[in-house]
Amino acid sequence: MLGNIPESDWHHFKRVHQVLLERFCQRTLDDLGAMLRASEGSAHEQYRRAYELLVDRDEELARAFDDFRRNGEECHVIQFHRRYRGGCFQRRGRG
Secondary structure (H helix, E strand, O other): OOOOOOHHHHHHHHHHHHHHHHHHHHHHHHHHHHHHHHOOOOHHHHHHHHHHHHHHHHHHHHHHHOOOOOOOOOOHHHHHHHHHHOOOOOOOOOO
């Protein structure tokens, strides 16, 4: 076990957790919409691709966002990295 994270870090992590979850879900919905707008293949093929995308993203979501506990065995930095790789963060423009 890696031990507790500092109280101030935990409060910050809790604040950004919901924002990151929303970004992940929005990205998934955007990708799904783009896939469906492409209208490639039969309705059944589109359905299967949509289903596969959602299953894959649901697994990513579970790995990155589930087990949101302060004293979990997995380091929250690892979860944070998964969110980063999952495209939850966006660069802010300068100026």
